[in-house]
Amino acid sequence: MKTVLLVATLAVLTPASYAGVDVSFGANVPVGDDGHLFFNISSHYFDREPAVVQTWAPRYSNPDDFAVSMWIAQRSGRSPDLVFSLRHSGMPWIDVGARCGVPAEAWYVPVPAERVAPPYGHAYGYWAKHNADPHYAIRFNDHDARDLVAMRMAHEYYGVSPEVAMQWRHSDGNIQTMMARRYRDRHEHEGGDHDAQGHDQDHGHGHGHGNGHGHDKDHGHEGNDH
Numbered sequence: 001m002k003t004v005l006l007v008a009t010l011a012v013l014t015p016a017s018y019a020g021v022d023v024s025f026g027a028n029v030p031v032g033d034d035g036h037l038f039f040n041i042s043s044h045y046f047d048r049e050p051a052v053v054q055t056w057a058p059r060y061s062n063p064d065d066f067a068v069s070m071w072i073a074q075r076s077g078r079s080p081d082l083v084f085s086l087r088h089s090g091m092p093w094i095d096v097g098a099r100c101g102v103p104a105e106a107w108y109v110p111v112p113a114e115r116v117a118p119p120y121g122h123a124y125g126y127w128a129k130h131n132a133d134p135h136y137a138i139r140f141n142d143h144d145a146r147d148l149v150a151m152r153m154a155h156e157y158y159g160v161s162p163e164v165a166m167q168w169r170h171s172d173g174n175i176q177t178m179m180a181r182r183y184r185d186r187h188e189h190e191g192g193d194h195d196a197q198g199h200d201q202d203h204g205h206g207h208g209h210g211n212g213h214g215h216d217k218d219h220g221h222e223g224n225d226h
Contacts, residue, residue: 021045022158024187031188034180038063041179045157046070056080063176064146068093071149076100093145094138104138105130107148109155109162117166119147150175158182 025040039057043050048070060066069083072093078100086096094104108127116124123144129136140148147169154165157179172178 031184037180038176067175068149072097076102111162115163
């Protein structure tokens with residue numbers, strides 16, 4: 001069934017779009033250092049001081065989980081410490097979000113159902129069912145939570161379509177690798193196929209589908225996978 005995911009719902013549930021916030025960090029951040037690039041990108045995207053990012057990122061062995069924690073804290077207005085404590089207690093990410101006041105619907109970026117690509121089929125299937133029947137409870141797993149935040153971050157930070165962000169997630173691996181690689185695509189060389197804000201001139205062409213590598217099961221300090 002062809003279902004168009006509702007844009008109006010997300011206008012209420014999500015903050016203003018971050019599309020186009022990509023900037024060059026200049027020579028202060030070596031483009032070959034994925035870790036430093038990701039710290040700076042995260043600081044800019046989540047509106048956190050670099051010291052906050054550098055404090056919290058090492059507490060999560062998987063950078064995907066760090067990004068999810070920062071997104072929940074940003075979206076809810078709750079502290080990173082509370083988010084970490086809830087996660088460390090063993091809660092799945094969807095429950096951590098709910099405890100912080102983030103409803104399941106708020107995790108989604110509007111995408112027409114026919115354009116949803118791997119690895120997003122299950123997560124968007126739950127939302128389509130919820131849109132058809134509001135009594136249906138969305139219940140995605142931790143892999144889905146990581147994928148949803150990774151796609152949102154790429155979409156909003158680099159100003160590409162959700163479909164392109166899905167392709168990047170599928171081919172690039174974890175969120176740190178994805179965000180750093182795409183930064184280099186824009187800023188490693190002078191000129192190139194991007195404008196002054198670092199946007200691709202043609203947003204319709206992302207990298208092709210590959211084997212996803214962004215689903216690490218090791219949460220390290222933050223508890224077990226769900």
